[in-house]
Amino acid sequence: MTESQKVTVGIVGASGYGGVQLIKLLSEHPAIEIVYLGGDSSAGKEYADLYPHLGHLIKNKIEAIDLDEIASRCQVVFLGLPNGLACKFTPRLIEKGCKVLDLSADYRFTNLDTYSAWYKTERDDGAIASNAVYGLPELYRDQIKNSALIGCPGCYPTASLLALSPLIKQGLILPETIIIDAKSGTSGGGRQGKINLLLAEADNSLGAYGVAKHRHTPEIEQICSDLARSDVKVQFTPHLIPMVRGILSTVYATLRDPGLVTEDLITIYSAFYRSSPFVKVLPSGIYPQTKWACGTNLGYIGIEVDSRTGRVIVMSAIDNLIKGQAGQAVQCLNLMMGWAEDLGLPKLAFYP
């Protein structure tokens, strides 16, 4: 492919961790050329001032956000902005013919009332939003292929839904018993100077946060309800782990049929994810370590049935910034463009 045949891509909100992942992934993608990096507070800076290790690669400055300018240069735009901003910018970009992949929460909800209730922001872009597709390829591959606007999933929902979907879709569990105990590295908190994310505070410690009220709850519930074709509520508890990257969701649910054994479920999961190149269902007795997924777009899934209690425990490990964010967005773009789903995406962790 010559340079001139490459798809031109812009990243708005390039200074955060989502942005720098996209730059790394898209720089190594054979069919893409990054032509625009945009930001607000960092506009005018050299990108290498923010990330000196990229100085030899990225010569771009961060530019101010001018939607018409972006649309004139970019066929595809990734938005990596705080919640509540993408919904201001997206209508104009779509109107101008761009494909838009939004990393924020703005286009994840089919019911904007749910969004407004949890994110405390009113919305007036309902027509546009109704065309958005939830960017989890393992569930919505076909819709993604035909969409111009993707609401990319949150990191916790990605890990949790990969674990839950086969159970719910196949009706194997009692949905009201779902408990998701999730653990994330601190990069999930973004590149901002918060006291609780300092190494001095977060290292060698561990705690829950947002108990019973984290905003990823309604997102998980929406997709579970869609799969179950009925209203599902989940218990979701996130924890901050003293590590940089990685999410593990440990999911508990009561089986409808207490006679199922671990191997049955491994078979069911393997079938469910047969066409999903990034999901790896582990053999019996092997439980995923987040490190296995680090630096890749993979999701590793381990399954155990506890015959003593009648429950299934499913563990799902991803890299929160790749499969949980930027990598998944590129996976969606690959589908939107008709490319191989795994084109240009990392599939092999370095270890240890």
Next chain:
Amino acid sequence: MTESQKVTVGIVGASGYGGVQLIKLLSEHPAIEIVYLGGDSSAGKEYADLYPHLGHLIKNKIEAIDLDEIASRCQVVFLGLPNGLACKFTPRLIEKGCKVLDLSADYRFTNLDTYSAWYKTERDDGAIASNAVYGLPELYRDQIKNSALIGCPGCYPTASLLALSPLIKQGLILPETIIIDAKSGTSGGGRQGKINLLLAEADNSLGAYGVAKHRHTPEIEQICSDLARSDVKVQFTPHLIPMVRGILSTVYATLRDPGLVTEDLITIYSAFYRSSPFVKVLPSGIYPQTKWACGTNLGYIGIEVDSRTGRVIVMSAIDNLIKGQAGQAVQCLNLMMGWAEDLGLPKLAFYP
């Protein structure tokens, strides 16, 4: 107190993490004199060869394990040995008049069949074992005071039972809904050269282990059943966290009365632990960080009721090597000797 009035104490199995905690705590205890350090593979070594930072304090050699010799010198013996050894040594020590505090699993079970089933070891010391008391002072304070043999709790059971006991004792939850998602630093794995505990492997990673089959499960169930006066089964999942010390147990259960709110439970917990100097019930909206407990004998408890789901979520944080092991043993000894329960024990973390 003059030196001659101090209680003489021996530590068998002094070379492990439990041993070195005991040495630190007992060295700073005003009423105790360490007179014997014993070990098997390390017998004959200077203690400072194992832990050079203690070279200026501990001049003792590690001695071979000679029960009569130990009994002749020690009023109190701590046993910090692998499972299955304490039950060989304890009968003789008790017979000779020693008070024994065992850090292993050997004397935690009232039903030795349970022990044998989970630990794969037959037992012939039933008479002695039947006099052992489970060394969790917050539940069994009075029995501990009058016992000569303490089976000190495991680290996970300590954290989990501090979270669960008020709920079960007061009949507030449906016991069959109990799920314990526990997270521990790697020091819980002991001072042994296991690959999975290497920094290169365990750092920046996270995973579950022993899913549906960890040996702390029957220990937790025994105490829960005792409190509930009926047979209780729990779902218990431990995780290895990239940090040195600390356990967080996140406990889930469905409330019998969905009208209870967080503040109700904080009141109930505060009353339950009113006489327990080491348990700190946190205000509404504050969730414990393991670091707060590190280096102390404290347990911090945070509580949240989720009215959407009818569940209570209780988080309990301890230092796995202190309140979860050596400190709790000293707390028990304080009770056995009629001393203040908190004598000589650390009550204040350094932070960060």
Next chain:
Amino acid sequence: MTESQKVTVGIVGASGYGGVQLIKLLSEHPAIEIVYLGGDSSAGKEYADLYPHLGHLIKNKIEAIDLDEIASRCQVVFLGLPNGLACKFTPRLIEKGCKVLDLSADYRFTNLDTYSAWYKTERDDGAIASNAVYGLPELYRDQIKNSALIGCPGCYPTASLLALSPLIKQGLILPETIIIDAKSGTSGGGRQGKINLLLAEADNSLGAYGVAKHRHTPEIEQICSDLARSDVKVQFTPHLIPMVRGILSTVYATLRDPGLVTEDLITIYSAFYRSSPFVKVLPSGIYPQTKWACGTNLGYIGIEVDSRTGRVIVMSAIDNLIKGQAGQAVQCLNLMMGWAEDLGLPKLAFYP
């Protein structure tokens, strides 16, 4: 000692890491009562809002900084403020009869021109400053006993000077060959939301900073010059290490007498620090780990002579927030009050 006999102490700048160390250490000190916690941006807040784990212990609010009010209530004042503020507050406190221990750089320099050159702040309190004593008890014990104003050393200078002092004082090395390669945990950067101190950035990474221009350079040089009775310049390079606490200074210098061996220097160091309860000189072949000093006021020193190169390498490990900051300040106060030098200070790390 009854409460009424305790010395009343105030802490100005209580919200930072220095402040919270002081609160921990002074709360456990048998002869001290904390009667005032002051701050600027945090005035009016409950202390437990900043550090919830202290909620059961510290009921004080943080008060505004009113010097007359402070002087009326406190016999002793610790100042834990950014550089350039202590020199505004100290004259009034001294005048009112308070003893002052300043944790900032303001009173570390005998020549205020040096201070002004490196800290870019003019000074007009020369008379007061000339009475300040550099608060490194191992070198200036007698002066500290008779002083009312202590300029407490920086963390790097403490570690580095403990390593260097015997060499320089005894004339054993060529001073122009001194190189100090120092490594610190990130808590040295304080409790402020800086990007480079985030766990996501600083963990699993390592780098130098302030190369050839760190402000602790002139402080080290001043004391070295005082010991050498001639002008000494040092090469000082600090590095940020992915850990919370601890400093290791690795010091290199060329020996005047290439015939000296490691054991000779261990003898010299041991004699030099014979009356210093917190300095532990390690046996030959043992090098200090920062963890050994963590949570204590200890400094561990390891020494190696390289006969191939004619150099001595000295490694010095301390806890940057205790011996490197708050603990050393309390050690100074003990001397100022005529108490035992180690009264109330931690002397034993928990490990691991």
Next chain:
Amino acid sequence: MTESQKVTVGIVGASGYGGVQLIKLLSEHPAIEIVYLGGDSSAGKEYADLYPHLGHLIKNKIEAIDLDEIASRCQVVFLGLPNGLACKFTPRLIEKGCKVLDLSADYRFTNLDTYSAWYKTERDDGAIASNAVYGLPELYRDQIKNSALIGCPGCYPTASLLALSPLIKQGLILPETIIIDAKSGTSGGGRQGKINLLLAEADNSLGAYGVAKHRHTPEIEQICSDLARSDVKVQFTPHLIPMVRGILSTVYATLRDPGLVTEDLITIYSAFYRSSPFVKVLPSGIYPQTKWACGTNLGYIGIEVDSRTGRVIVMSAIDNLIKGQAGQAVQCLNLMMGWAEDLGLPKLAFYP
């Protein structure tokens, strides 16, 4: 390139960290096919039993080490064995026509007496050894191209020599003043269950080891002497850092010409490494973080001249397992095969 055109490669000692890096790198290399994985203690095991995250990719078993069998299947053999074994296996492999890249110390020394003195192993393969080339492409690119046997450099020497070579080659420093203060993540200690490498021991701590006697000293000195055309001795001190991967070498030396400034040296370094695609010389004032190099074959170099002391300080950061080991070996292979030097090698860290 069709599969049949790929170069067949075997890895002996595939179970360690060097082995698993090679598997990752060679799996992603477009011109290579892995056809043999060999080991001793792990022979007969599935590779995925050692590294479950590779189960979906690597279906090979680890085979016993049979040199004729290896030579019959492999055009190229990587040896990742403990020191002292490669020199037993290599002569036969070379004789059979294999190209050999040895990751151990066996073929790094031009003078086998030096090897025997430091590694306590006699050698009888002097003829073979005299044909080995030291596998640092930035210095010995042309010799590597024409060699069949590469002694791949140690991790510390790689980082240190990248920092030192321009200074020595150009005669800019006094060689007797060279001090190398090096810091490494714990993966450098290999995948073996050593107590001091446990997370519980190594995390949140820091210390030097092998002071004045580490085996990488003579290796560094050999290359420095070769560059200087005279005998050079260096002071080398390694430290263990609480992180998984990465080495930083901080190098000190006195400049011959005290008038040189930082920018002069940046110019000299940039010219020196002009044809080296993996070495990145940083702009003035920017110092390398090891994380920038993690997961890549890059070396980042930062330079500062201290006009106060007349010294230059050079900091060099690499990934110890890639540029410091397996990646560099592949870089050598690329040269040996006449491929692009950077073929198939990672050039971009994910961050953070």
